[in-house]
Amino acid sequence: MGTVLSPIVSEFETVEQEASYNEWLKAKVAASLADTRPAVPHDEVMAEINALIDQIVAGKGDYARRQFPEEEGSGFMC
Known part of the structure; x- marks a missing residue:
């Protein structure tokens, strides 16, 4: 175990x-800056999320099976 921080x-x-986190973060930032895909406007993303929320609240839709690309090793859905 290394030096304990306050x-x-x-x-x-x-x-x-x-140090491990800083290396991970630098790699994520570098990958993001190198990404050549077009940016998605905030309003477009929010409209999609709001529609999804409306489906969930209304009990409609198949949101549970919706496919999201999972980031390898992160454990989070993106």
Whole structure:
């Protein structure tokens, strides 16, 4: 285990965790900047999300089986 950091000073428990996160973040930013796909306007994204929320609230639609690209290793759906 590495050097323990104060929770007042850092949100990471160790220097190694902080370094690992910083490397991950730099890679994500670099990949995002290198992405050549066209940007999706905020209003378009919000309209799609609001329609999905409306379907969920109304109990309609097959939102549970909707396909999202999963980011490898993140555990989060994007």
